[in-house]
Amino acid sequence: MITASTGIQTDSSVETAPRPSARDRIFAAARDLFYRQGIRAVGVDSIAQEAGATKMSLYRAFESKDELVAECLKQSEREAWLWWEATTGPHKGDPRAALLAIFDSLALKAKTCEKRGCAIGNAAVELTDDAHPARAVVVAYNREKRRRLRALCKALGARDHEMLADGLQLLMDGAYLSRLSLGASGPNASLRRAAESLIDSQT
Amino acid sequence: MITASTGIQTDSSVETAPRPSARDRIFAAARDLFYRQGIRAVGVDSIAQEAGATKMSLYRAFESKDELVAECLKQSEREAWLWWEATTGPHKGDPRAALLAIFDSLALKAKTCEKRGCAIGNAAVELTDDAHPARAVVVAYNREKRRRLRALCKALGARDHEMLADGLQLLMDGAYLSRLSLGASGPNASLRRAAESLIDSQT
DNA sequence: GGACGATGATACCGGTCGGTAACATGCCAA
DNA sequence: TTGGCATGTTACCGACCGGTATCATCGTCC
Numbered sequence: 001m002i003t004a005s006t007g008i009q010t011d012s013s014v015e016t017a018p019r020p021s022a023r024d025r026i027f028a029a030a031r032d033l034f035y036r037q038g039i040r041a042v043g044v045d046s047i048a049q050e051a052g053a054t055k056m057s058l059y060r061a062f063e064s065k066d067e068l069v070a071e072c073l074k075q076s077e078r079e080a081w082l083w084w085e086a087t088t089g090p091h092k093g094d095p096r097a098a099l100l101a102i103f104d105s106l107a108l109k110a111k112t113c114e115k116r117g118c119a120i121g122n123a124a125v126e127l128t129d130d131a132h133p134a135r136a137v138v139v140a141y142n143r144e145k146r147r148r149l150r151a152l153c154k155a156l157g158a159r160d161h162e163m164l165a166d167g168l169q170l171l172m173d174g175a176y177l178s179r180l181s182l183g184a185s186g187p188n189a190s191l192r193r194a195a196e197s198l199i200d201s202q203t
Numbered sequence: 204m205i206t207a208s209t210g211i212q213t214d215s216s217v218e219t220a221p222r223p224s225a226r227d228r229i230f231a232a233a234r235d236l237f238y239r240q241g242i243r244a245v246g247v248d249s250i251a252q253e254a255g256a257t258k259m260s261l262y263r264a265f266e267s268k269d270e271l272v273a274e275c276l277k278q279s280e281r282e283a284w285l286w287w288e289a290t291t292g293p294h295k296g297d298p299r300a301a302l303l304a305i306f307d308s309l310a311l312k313a314k315t316c317e318k319r320g321c322a323i324g325n326a327a328v329e330l331t332d333d334a335h336p337a338r339a340v341v342v343a344y345n346r347e348k349r350r351r352l353r354a355l356c357k358a359l360g361a362r363d364h365e366m367l368a369d370g371l372q373l374l375m376d377g378a379y380l381s382r383l384s385l386g387a388s389g390p391n392a393s394l395r396r397a398a399e400s401l402i403d404s405q406t
Numbered sequence: 407g408g409a410c411g412a413t414g415a416t417a418c419c420g421g422t423c424g425g426t427a428a429c430a431t432g433c434c435a436a
Numbered sequence: 437t438t439g440g441c442a443t444g445t446t447a448c449c450g451a452c453c454g455g456t457a458t459c460a461t462c463g464t465c466c
Contacts, residue, residue: 021442021443022442022443022444023442036331037331038243038328038329038331040241040243040244040329041243041331043422043423043424044423044424044425045422045423045424053443053444054443054444054445054446055424055425055426056426056427056443056444056445057442057443057444059424059425059426060442060443064424064425065423065424065425116331117328121328121380122328124380124383124384125241125320125324125325125328125329125380125383126241126243126328126329128239128240128241128244128319138384139384139385141384142381142384142385142389143385146385146389146390160396162393163393163396163397163400164397164400165390166389166390166391166392166393166394166397167374167390167393167396167397167400167401169377169381169390170373170374170377170378170381170390170391170393170394170397171370171373171374171377172377173376173377173380173381173390174372174373174374174375174376174377174378174380175373175377176380177324177327177328177376177377177379177380178345178372178373178376180327180328181327181341181342181344181345182342182345182346182349186345186349186369187349187368187369187370187372187373187376188369188373189369190365190366190369190370190373191369191373193363193366193370194366194367194369194370194373194401197366197367197370197401197404197405198370198397198400198401198404200404201400201401201403201404202400224412224413225412225413225414246452246453246454247453247454247455248452248453248454256413256414257413257414257415257416258454258455258456259413259414259415259416259455259456259457260412260413260414262454262455262456263412263413267454267455268453268454268455407466408465408466409464409465409466410463410464410465410466411462411463411464411465412461412462412463412464413460413461413462413463414459414460414461414462415458415459415460415461416457416458416459416460417456417457417458418455418456418457418458419454419455419456419457420453420454420455421452421453421454422451422452422453422454423450423451423452423453424449424450424451424452425448425449425450426447426448426449427446427447427448427449428445428446428447428448429444429445429446429447430443430444430445430446431442431443431444431445432441432442432443432444433440433441433442433443434439434440434441434442435438435439435440435441436437436438436439436440
């Protein structure tokens with residue numbers, strides 16, 4: 001992989017933002033288009049055009065469209081864990097508060113941004129070929145999510161902490177999927193309260 | 204729409220099944236391929252080939268691929284409500300048993316067939332264009348599912364029956380989505396118990 | 407026998423798909 | 437000044453996309 005330019009700065013008096021590298025622009029455009037329109041619905045030509053770059057620059061920076069998709073999902077995963085830690089961090093010794101903070105933030109994001117659900121979850125639907133390089137990312141992400149939820153539910157002292165963790169993960173995934181058809185005022189509207197009920201029923 | 208042949212029978216001594224009409228074969232092949240490989244991943248040529256028919260027969264029976272997709276989803280919806288009634292029917296005066304029967308059946312199907320989740324839910328992910336004729340089917344289906352769940356939860360006498368219904372719908376949708384990456388041994392394994400916990404917490 | 411409806415066969419259309427080759431340009435650093 | 441290196445430009449490739457036109461064939465029913 002070509003190492004991306006990491007923002008060279010001209011020290012002119014007026015702070016003019018340097019144009020990101022073609023790779024970075026293509027990467028950003030790809031993530032945006034894939035998320036909004038779907039992976040299969042977006043061609044490499046439209047990615048290059050949206051990035052203000054050319055298809056050649058795309059193929060100089062990424063091996064193939066499939067690899068570009070995998071890279072995009074890896075970035076989504078990184079950001080997801082950053083969000084996770086930022087959300088649960090303030091509630092270190094209080095697993096119940098940490099869990100509720102996750103669902104609070106989730107519900108908020110459903111209302112404001114992320115109307116197209118979860119990029120990784122959507123990829124699980126769109127990419128049916130097991131050989132696709134992005135499938136490994138999808139599976140790893142969901143496994144890790146399960147592991148983290150279990151750890152929180154165990155720390156919570158839940159009666160059946162594995163069942164509770166699974167139930168919460170189903171609620172999260174369901175929120176992503178449901179949002180695509182009924183929006184934030186569909187079942188998503190009850191996401192946080194349902195999670196709270198389930199947690200309370202196990203503690 | 205062309206009226207499909209409804210199974211003309213030759214009265215020969217040996218009961219030989221008459222070949223279904225081209226329309227029926229194409230319809231069946233389309234549903235199967237769309238479900239297993241995804242809507243956008245399947246071209247009209249492969250549908251015709253899989254059906255042992257020609258592309259012309261496809262376009263004589265259906266206006267376009269998009270309309271074919273919509274018809275397939277409508278059929279999935281019909282079958283879903285048949286399943287719903289067959290599953291809840293035996294528990295007419297017992298909403299709790301009816302709800303649990305739904306989740307029991309859901310968990311069973313996750314283990315045996317339906318490894319690719321919900322055809323309608325998947326379509327919600329794949330079809331991002333609001334103008335697509337199948338989107339109306341997706342939205343109508345999920346609305347009706349919500350209505351039915353609410354009715355059951357109200358009959359159950361749940362404290363917050365709307366929240367409970369939403370929570371159960373999120374669990375169902377989450378089960379479909381989660382199954383695509385972690386299979387039946389992922390969070391799906393706890394689907395029924397999570398649903399039961401949530402129900403009990405509200406009654 | 408003859409007409410008709412359903413189906414097959416084949417060739418075709420313009421457009422887009424993912425991906426590549428060859429060459430030009432422009433900018434920064436040594 | 438002179439390289440490189442990143443990038444743009446253009447043209448191209450074979451394959452497939454959804455969709456159509458034309459004509460041949462087959463079985464069935466009157």
